[in-house]
Amino acid sequence: MDERLSRSKGDPREEFNLIRRMFLAGESMHPENFASFFHDDALYQFSNFPLAYGPRGIIDSSQDFLKKVKAVDHHIQNMWQVSDDTVVCEMEVVYARHDGEVLTLPCCDTVRIRGGKVQELRIYMDITPALAA
Amino acid sequence: MSEMLAGERKARVERMVKAATEQNWGVFLRYFSRALFYKLGAAEPLHGPEACRDRLAEIYQKLKPTVHDVRGIWELGNVVIVEMDANYVTMDGGRPVKVPCCDVYRFEGELIKEWRVYPDASRVPPLA
Numbered sequence: 001m002d003e004r005l006s007r008s009k010g011d012p013r014e015e016f017n018l019i020r021r022m023f024l025a026g027e028s029m030h031p032e033n034f035a036s037f038f039h040d041d042a043l044y045q046f047s048n049f050p051l052a053y054g055p056r057g058i059i060d061s062s063q064d065f066l067k068k069v070k071a072v073d074h075h076i077q078n079m080w081q082v083s084d085d086t087v088v089c090e091m092e093v094v095y096a097r098h099d100g101e102v103l104t105l106p107c108c109d110t111v112r113i114r115g116g117k118v119q120e121l122r123i124y125m126d127i128t129p130a131l132a133a
Numbered sequence: 134m135s136e137m138l139a140g141e142r143k144a145r146v147e148r149m150v151k152a153a154t155e156q157n158w159g160v161f162l163r164y165f166s167r168a169l170f171y172k173l174g175a176a177e178p179l180h181g182p183e184a185c186r187d188r189l190a191e192i193y194q195k196l197k198p199t200v201h202d203v204r205g206i207w208e209l210g211n212v213v214i215v216e217m218d219a220n221y222v223t224m225d226g227g228r229p230v231k232v233p234c235c236d237v238y239r240f241e242g243e244l245i246k247e248w249r250v251y252p253d254a255s256r257v258p259p260l261a
Contacts, residue, residue, distance in 0.1 A: 047233050047253030078237075080214065082207035088214050090237055090249070105175050108235035108251035110205065110216050122204075122216070124235035124251040126174050 012081040015113050019089055022111075022118065023074040031062040038118045045122040068131050071096040085119070087111045095130035103129050142240050143208040146215065149245065154198040158186050166246040173250045185248070195258055196221035196230060213238040223258060230256050 018037070025033040035055035038044065044052040044061070052061040073094040080088045089109045096102045105125055112120035149164040165182035172178040179185055198221055205216040219232040232252045239247035 045233070048231065048255055080207070080209050080212065082205070082209065082214060086205065088207070088216075088235070088237075090251075106172070106249070106251060108237065108249075110235065122233070124216070124233055124253065126253050126255055128255045129175070 012079075012087070014116075015081060015087050015111075016079050018113065018116065018118075019079065019087060019111055020076070023076070027072050027074065029066065029071065031059045031066070034062075035059050038121070039114065042118055043120045043122075045120075047123060047125060047127060065131070068097055069095050070098045085112050085114060087113065093125070095127075097130065105130060137240075137243055140208060141243075142211070142213050142238070143206055145240075145243065146206075146213045146238055146245070150201075153189055156190065156193060158190070161186060164245055166241050166244040168246055170247045171250075172248070174252050174254055192257075195224055197224055199229075211240040213240070219252070221257075225258075230258075232257065 022034065022037040025037060028034070032055070035058040038055050038058060040054045042054055042058075044058050046052075046061070049061065052058050071094075074091055075094065076089060076091045078090040082088050087110070089111060091107050091109075092104050093107045094102065094104050105127065107123065107125035109124065110120075110122045111118060145164060149161060152158075152161040152164070162182045165185065167181065169182050169185060170178055170180060171185040171188070173188065179188055198219070200220055202218040202220065203215060204218070205214070207214045215234075215236045215238075217234055217236075219234045221230045221232065222228060223230060232254060234250065234252040236251070237247075237249045238245050
């Protein structure tokens with residue numbers, strides 16, 4: 001795994017660990033666990049889906065996803081701290097659907113962190129196959 | 134491997150993207166290693182600059198690039214990352230299509246040897 005800083009200031013391990021814990025919380029399939037990592041006014045963008053704001057918005061926006069997907073596993077391949085508050089995370093995500101289909105999809109996220117919580121998460125991927133009927 | 138100044142790889146990516154969107158393929162090809170690995174979303178990877186050019190040319194038959202809204206562009210050693218909303222209009226009807234996207238480039242010397250694109254292409258019309 002490639003874990004790098006773009007500048008010498010700060011220790012990225014805290015941010016990297018926060019992101020790992022956030023994805024683990026997502027794998028619990030209880031969206032309130034995942035949402036607890038976000039500020040109340042955080043922005044959450046999942047590809048072309050409508051933007052969601054704050055933990056409540058994240059939980060609400062997860063409901064259709066949970067009807068289709070029963071398990072998620074994040075395989076982080078690289079993380080880069082690209083600025084004081086921003087980490088880019090490149091990974092493969094395994095989705096197990098309720099109908100038994102398992103798909104591995106590439107994904108890249110940008111995570112903006114403020115005061116130990118996530119202020120902005122933007123997820124770049126095409127999740128259509130995981131949500132297909 | 135030639136030394137490059139900080140920011141030079143980022144500038145090369147910007148020039149390469151300009152050449153691609155202008156479909157100036159002769160210039161475009163000069164930015165890549167012969168061993169280019171190109172992966173567009175979950176599609177099978179393509180190998181070599183010409184395969185990459187052919188794929189983009191195919192896409193541009195359906196979609197015309199307009200202004201890309203770049204949210205961030207960073208260079209870390211031999212890696213350049215671009216976060217953006219890539220904007221297009223369909224060639225058939227002029228319908229706007231937004232593709233939220235993160236691109237990760239890896240350089241070998243001054244040439245791009247790996248280009249991974251993480252798009253949400255769900256609103257892109259079928260290409261074939």
